[in-house]
Amino acid sequence: xxxxxxxxxxxxxxxxxxxxxxxxxxxxxxxxxxxxxxxxxxxxxxxxxxxxxxxxxxxxxxxxxxxxxxxxxxxxxxxxxxxxxxxxxxxxxxxxxxxxxxxxxxxxxxxxxxxxxxxxxxxxxxxxxxxxxxxxxxxxxxxxxxxxxxxxxxx
Numbered sequence: 001x002x003x004x005x006x007x008x009x010x011x012x013x014x015x016x017x018x019x020x021x022x023x024x025x026x027x028x029x030x031x032x033x034x035x036x037x038x039x040x041x042x043x044x045x046x047x048x049x050x051x052x053x054x055x056x057x058x059x060x061x062x063x064x065x066x067x068x069x070x071x072x073x074x075x076x077x078x079x080x081x082x083x084x085x086x087x088x089x090x091x092x093x094x095x096x097x098x099x100x101x102x103x104x105x106x107x108x109x110x111x112x113x114x115x116x117x118x119x120x121x122x123x124x125x126x127x128x129x130x131x132x133x134x135x136x137x138x139x140x141x142x143x144x145x146x147x148x149x150x151x152x153x154x155x
Contacts, residue, residue, distance in 0.1 A: 002027040005036035010057035017064045033058045033087065050086040062090060066099035078105045079141045082116035091116070097123040105137045105144045 002025075004013040019025040033054060035042030044050060054062070067073040082088070090096060097120060104113050109132070117132045124130045137144060 001030050003030045003032060003036070004061070005032040006039055006042035007055060007057065009042075010055065010061060013057065013061040014064060017061050021064065029061075031058070031061055033062070034084070044086070047085070050084055052086070053089050054086045059090065063095070066096055069098040072099050072101040074101045074103065076103045076105060076137075077113075078144065080104065080106070080113065080116075082112045088116070092119055101127070101129075103135045103137055104132075105139055105141060107138055107140055109133070109136055 002016055004010050004016070013029065013031060016025060016027070017029050017031075020027065020029050032042075034044040037043065053059075065073055065075070102117075102120070104117075106113065113136075114132065117135075120132075129135050139147075
């Protein structure tokens, strides 16, 4: 993995994401847009910080993970509260709705996920999986990630 968590890290994030997607790097990019506890100064934790939206560097890196409408990219949210204002602006864009296929990993459906997903109906009606229920993976994060790691190791 290659972790990007601070604004300084994100200077090179888009280039690395492009390299990874093109097969020029085996290091999976981990985009920690709200920073890392390992670098407390990088943490985005207040409403004032999230209300201004994502920085251009973070937004650019995330946009690389959106596909065309005819070949949307799978996004899987794990234990997500779905309340971060800076990310919600990005996630609710038309470009994101058309270019992603979203799934949620959570032991059960919660209000914050339902609220977040409500505007997706128009995009999902054109897809095989048309409801939030069909996109919900009812597992704990630990169970899901353990199984994912096991399956990836066997590939």
